[in-house]
Amino acid sequence: MIRALRVSGVVVPLAVALALPLLLSGFRLFQFTQVFIYAIALLGLNLLTGYNGQFSLGHSAFYALGAYTTAIMMDRWSIDYGWTLPVAAVLCFVVGFLFGIPALRLEGLYLALATFALALSVPQILKYFDGWTGGSQGIVLNKPGPPAFVLSALPPATRLKVNADQWLYLVALATLVLLFAMARNLLARRTGRALVAIRDNPIAAASMGIDTSLYKSLTFGVSAAYVGVAGALSALAVAFVAPDTFNVFLSITFLVGIVVGGLASISGAIFGGLFIQFVPNWAQDISKAAPWAINGVFLIVFMYVMPRGIAGSLRMLMARLARGAAGTGLTR
Amino acid sequence: MDILLQQIVSGLATGGIYGSVALALVMIHEATGVVNYAQGEMAMFSTYLAWSMLNAGAPYWLAFFATLVIAFVGGLVIERVVIRPVEGGSILTIVIVCIGLLFILNSMAGWIYSYIQKPFPSPFSDKPLRIGNVYFGAHDVGALGVTLIMLFGLYAFFRFTTLGLAMRAAAQNPTSSRLCGIRVGWMLALGWGLAALVGAVAGMMVAPIVFLDPNMMSGILIYAFASATLGGFTSPGGAVLGGLIVGVIENLAGTYVRFIGTELKLTVALAVILVVLLVRPSGLFGRAAVHRV
Numbered sequence: 001m002i003r004a005l006r007v008s009g010v011v012v013p014l015a016v017a018l019a020l021p022l023l024l025s026g027f028r029l030f031q032f033t034q035v036f037i038y039a040i041a042l043l044g045l046n047l048l049t050g051y052n053g054q055f056s057l058g059h060s061a062f063y064a065l066g067a068y069t070t071a072i073m074m075d076r077w078s079i080d081y082g083w084t085l086p087v088a089a090v091l092c093f094v095v096g097f098l099f100g101i102p103a104l105r106l107e108g109l110y111l112a113l114a115t116f117a118l119a120l121s122v123p124q125i126l127k128y129f130d131g132w133t134g135g136s137q138g139i140v141l142n143k144p145g146p147p148a149f150v151l152s153a154l155p156p157a158t159r160l161k162v163n164a165d166q167w168l169y170l171v172a173l174a175t176l177v178l179l180f181a182m183a184r185n186l187l188a189r190r191t192g193r194a195l196v197a198i199r200d201n202p203i204a205a206a207s208m209g210i211d212t213s214l215y216k217s218l219t220f221g222v223s224a225a226y227v228g229v230a231g232a233l234s235a236l237a238v239a240f241v242a243p244d245t246f247n248v249f250l251s252i253t254f255l256v257g258i259v260v261g262g263l264a265s266i267s268g269a270i271f272g273g274l275f276i277q278f279v280p281n282w283a284q285d286i287s288k289a290a291p292w293a294i295n296g297v298f299l300i301v302f303m304y305v306m307p308r309g310i311a312g313s314l315r316m317l318m319a320r321l322a323r324g325a326a327g328t329g330l331t332r
Numbered sequence: 333m334d335i336l337l338q339q340i341v342s343g344l345a346t347g348g349i350y351g352s353v354a355l356a357l358v359m360i361h362e363a364t365g366v367v368n369y370a371q372g373e374m375a376m377f378s379t380y381l382a383w384s385m386l387n388a389g390a391p392y393w394l395a396f397f398a399t400l401v402i403a404f405v406g407g408l409v410i411e412r413v414v415i416r417p418v419e420g421g422s423i424l425t426i427v428i429v430c431i432g433l434l435f436i437l438n439s440m441a442g443w444i445y446s447y448i449q450k451p452f453p454s455p456f457s458d459k460p461l462r463i464g465n466v467y468f469g470a471h472d473v474g475a476l477g478v479t480l481i482m483l484f485g486l487y488a489f490f491r492f493t494t495l496g497l498a499m500r501a502a503a504q505n506p507t508s509s510r511l512c513g514i515r516v517g518w519m520l521a522l523g524w525g526l527a528a529l530v531g532a533v534a535g536m537m538v539a540p541i542v543f544l545d546p547n548m549m550s551g552i553l554i555y556a557f558a559s560a561t562l563g564g565f566t567s568p569g570g571a572v573l574g575g576l577i578v579g580v581i582e583n584l585a586g587t588y589v590r591f592i593g594t595e596l597k598l599t600v601a602l603a604v605i606l607v608v609l610l611v612r613p614s615g616l617f618g619r620a621a622v623h624r625v
Contacts, residue, residue, distance in 0.1 A: 049424065057431075102609070102610050109423055109427065110561075110609060112367075113557050113605065114609060116369075116557070117554055117557065117558070117598075117606075120550075120601075120602070121599040121601075121602045124597075125599060248550075252431060252435075255428065255431065259428055292435040292438060293436055295432075295435055296434070296435030296436035296439065297432070299429065299431060299435070300428075300429050300432040303418060303421075303425050303428055303432070304417055
């Protein structure tokens, strides 16, 4: 019963996701591409905050780094976009790892503070190196369409119908599935248990022989790499990068996403992505100030009543249902 | 030489503002162990209340003190209603709630008062004071003076009154304090009230310089973080001094270091925070945190 629920929990959403490009078009599809991109970033941040207990309000910096890596490689050096994703991942991993080393010495509040300052200074830094980044004008990119080998594999009648938006949607979906599988494997083994142990009790973890410094820096690096890939994909999907989109609000949007989706939960990233893509849009219709007021209220309310987010609450609900189904005839 | 002196003086003036917001941050940190991310927005909101009163025709000092009372009560209520339920929760929870508060206050101000900048009057004369070839803005000197008065007032309160002693005890060892009959919960609420009051003063002193708008504190907040980090999160005097130092560093770096200019000013704050945290995490005058294993 539980196994069936679990399998269908993966298969059904995936089938829906694959069917979407046939049902939606243009802007709607782009919004879902954006949901996948956010979900990748949220998973990255969740590895750090949810599983490892380190705080970051500065992940917009890594999102920006990934986006600008792709933009500069494509625009300045005319490199194919496919190569820019791994480069963005590696670059962000290295930078995140290096930032993680001093961050090790900072606990909780101070880490939040240092990363908060990082997020605030990113737009300024981007504008400063305008020779590379195009300053506040940003860089305009061409949306890449499906490559020739994919087109030639399709039946001729449908060839013309696959546009750049649909292709990018599939690229984002494939990246999402790959990165989710990797995160799941990482967390299901030794490494995952070490991360959670460090979060729950660093001293006990260290005395069990876990190299806490190494694991914490590595987690920072991996988390930055995830967010960097998300940033790179967003540069492709939006086909434009500009410094002011990577402000501190983006970092806090990610934070809202993981809190609403569910801390320390892989599937929570999807719920979080849906939330931060669609809810502020609806709120915008009420008032210009409403989206952030609503985000603020959601942050506080979730902390009070659903501290484990949507994913955690769903899991509890399912566990209760499963117990109800299996528990008949058994006495505990 | 005159330029240098002039830059140092104006650095001290802005530094006084950073120092007073930093003071409010340190107050809450000392009284409750929380770094309040909503501090800047609380100050901004109080300043809007003062503006409403002034706009309705109230004399300046009446509006000033009325705002202090409202801010104090507001801080108290926020602690009781919003922070109380997550007290003793993980740092993650508290920071998230503070950030939620930040956005609610910011959006509420934008909703009620719009995002258009408003001028805010200064209580001090607009004629600059001149000593030698160096000019002091009267408002800058006044604001610095107000910050220092506030600092000494708080020092005296914590050092010489029973209530101040009770608050310090409640922050340091809640269990023993409770056994001595101190109402720890109320001491925490009082800490938030006082910090809101200090923030309101800072807001009303900074508004004549930067103009009043819902986002006026976001830059100042990060400098205040840098100041509090530099002075030490456990030392109110250090926070004010840290503010003055950060103000001067910011001004001198902006004037004399070519590649910084005005464009990388926020990055200076980031650099100060990172360097202090790496070299001397407890700040210049702070106590190092000790954990019992």
